[in-house]
Amino acid sequence: MTTYLSLMLLIPLFGGVLNALVGRNLPRRLAESLACAAVWGSFVCAVLAALAYHGPEKVVVAQWFQAFDLALPLSLYLDPLSLSLCLMICFVCGLIHLYSVFYMAAEADYARFFALLNLFVFAMLSLVLAENLVLLYLGWEGVGFCSYLLIGFWYTEKENADAGRKAFITTRIGDTALMVALAWLFQLFGTLSITQLNGMGFLLPAGIVTALGLLMLAGAIGKSAQLPLMVWLPDAMAGPTPVSAMIHAATMVTAGVYLLARMYPLIGSSTVTTSAIAIVGGLTAFYGASCALAQRDLKRVLAFSTISQIGYMMLGVGAGAITAATFHLLVHAFFKALLFLGAGCVITAMHHEQDIFRMGGLRRTLPITFWCFLAGAACLAGLPLTGGFFSKDSILTALWMKGTALTQALYFLGLLTALITAFYSFRMVYLVFFGSNAHQQGHHEQSDVLPMELVLIPLALLGLFGGVLDLPGYLGGGFLGSFLGPLSGAHPVEASHTEELALQGVAATLALAGVFAAHVRYGGAARDNRLQESLLKPAPLVAFLLNGWYFDALYRALLIRPYQALSRVLWQQVDEGVINGGIDRLADGVGSTGSWLGRWTTGQVAVYLLSFAAGGALLLGYLAWRSL
Amino acid sequence: MSIPLFHVLILAGILFAMGLACTIAWRANVIMMLIGIEIMLNAVMLTLVGGSAQWGSADGQIFSLMLMALTSSEVSLALAMVVYLHRRKQSVDTDDFTSMKG
Secondary structure, three states: OHHHHHHHHHHHHHHHHHHHHHHHHOOHHHHHHHHHHHHHHHHHHHHHHHHOOOOOEEEEEEEEEEEOOEEEEEEEEEOHHHHHHHHHHHHHHHHHHHHHHHHOOOOOOHHHHHHHHHHHHHHHHHHHHEOEHHHHHHHHHHHHHHHHHHHOOOOOOHHHHHHHHHHHHHHHHHHHHHHHHHHHHHHHHOOOEHHHHHHOHHHOOHHHHHHHHHHHHHHHHHHOOOOOOOOHHHHHHHOOHHHHHHHHHHOHHHHHHHHHHHOHHHHOOOHHHHHHHHHHHHHHHHHHHHHHOOOOEHHHHHHHHHHHHHHHHHHHHHOOOHHHHHHHHHHHHHHHHHHHHHHHHHHHHOOOOOEHHHOOOHHHHOHHHHHHHHHHHHHHHOOOOOHHHHHHHHHHHHHHHHOOHHHHHHHHHHHHHHHHHHHHHHHHHHHHHOOOOOOOOOOOOHHHHHHHHHHHHHHHHHHHHHHHHHOOHHHOOOHHHHHHHHHOOOOOOOOOHHHHHHHHHHHHHHHHHHHHHHHHHHOOOHHHHHHHHHHOOOOHHHHHHHOHHHHHHHHHHHHHHHHHHHHHHHHHHHHHHHHHHHHHHHHHHHHHHHHHHHOOOOOOHHHHHHHHHHHHHHHHHHHHHHHO | OOOOHHHHHHHHHHHHHHHHHHHHHOOOOHHHHHHHHHHHHHHHHHHHHHHHHHHOOOHHHHHHHHHHHHHHHHHHHHHHHHHHHHHHHOOOOHHHOOOOOO
16 A cells, blocks of 8 residues: 555656656657656556555655654555545546647647646645645645646746736735644644544634634635635636646645545534635635626636635535535536636637637537537536536535524525526537637637547546436435545434435526526527627626626735835835935945045144154053053 | 162153154154154163163163164164155155155
């Protein structure tokens, strides 16, 4: 087991380092195959580990720090949660690596790209496998760092570099909170081993558990782009599309959910924390879905839907339904990666046009992409019997069954969000693939996009049939539920089959209603009317949603402007005025004193002699006065 | 009979003050300034000899002899420089030589 786990981590690390060091000098095909082989090698290790898996296992790879009472072994922990995530990460990342080979075929700087992708996989796997919170934190920062570099991959354009910085700085706010939580835990327990900490939660007073939970929630909020730190994710779409699919949809942004799920036995005992998690998740789900309604940029629609879907996962964690949250995390990774990769095919075919109002008719030119994208959109919308339907519904069911006023209110918010989600998913499908478009440019040859389209197929199958991972009780119960069962701290109330069917019926009706509304508004002839409308100035509400509730403007006014003003004062008044001016004036004073004293040296011997004599007289006088 | 040290010191003090006054005041003539310096040196030697007589030790006298040798060499050097300066500016007034002005 040690071999499998350490190889799973080391292969991508090796691939990344090799590509970073000598990738430029390797033939292009070799560098690309190296990167892909590294991730698939990791996947093989993950599969072998899964086959050899018997029960939760802790593996110490090496001793790292051992000074005074700080012991930080490089230890890995394989349990159902990390195992299922590892399999998903290796598989999705492997497919995205293959996709990138074709997507980035015209990119000159392929070595840097693949090195960063591989390093990202390494960091993500160490984040997931870590048994030690410091190791987890290292992975946490590692993925953030790779994400920063990959968002700004085309750094010669200022907006891309700015988007990278924005992502890094915004997530840093959450990271700081997580760091504080880590230091506090160490101070309390003298250990940072996750398994030990999770078993010691009951020793702490409730207030401290709440505070720790809220700090970790803040970390998760930053990483998973939840309210109020979600502003970075839409801008992160400046990176290449495979990066958006891999980092900003499937893996990294779900790290926050993973952290909360992992630490749930410790923090879950505090009602305040779980309520806060649920509220943040519910509000974010609604926020993301509402913003996605008005976006014009294909990738930004998907970014806001990612924010919204992660909100659902947070809702699941807040309701204590770790299994449901993990289930949704896995299925979401498949269908959201699928949607992003499909978007990448569309964007390539449209020659880097990203405005959905200028697309159309692609269902004929890109049939494979169309069907796969449709499958992804169906999962996102939660159409019955897709994977997304089961996973989203298990979260909503858990919320309803928890039975407090708060969770039931959030349940209705979740239902409303599901309706909006179905609407915007199919708005996107109708605008991109249906109708005919006057703006059509000459498309790429089919063969250019074809290899990329092939990657979509396995993801589409997984998204559509992901539901079998965790079927509801009336269909014989889920594999994931019994697999993940032992680790979830709280045992959610089981719904009876009738209740579950009723709740799923409600969700299914809403999803279908959303699709129907989208059909009425964007299908057929109505589509052309919408295209006409899109040329006009947007209505205030649409502009409000298009700009993400003006959160960027709010932060600009509340934080950035005052900070810039303060910086300007510090720069012009304090630094240039006080410090520079002070030093200048001191130097001027010394200089003028010097030249004033310099007038003494007249060059006349007599003056020197007189001064000498006066000095001698003074000395003598002093000595005489002393000896009195 | 012996002269008390106190008297010797008074004489030396007067000599030194006069020499200093000469050096400072007579700046129009560099030779007179040199003479003032010589007078001050003589006052020093007088003090040394007086001390030597008072405590019956030969050190002061030996030192005076060395000072005489030193003074003679100094004077010969200084006079040579005076001749040189006079050649340059046809003057022995020290205020004419201000090339050291800062």
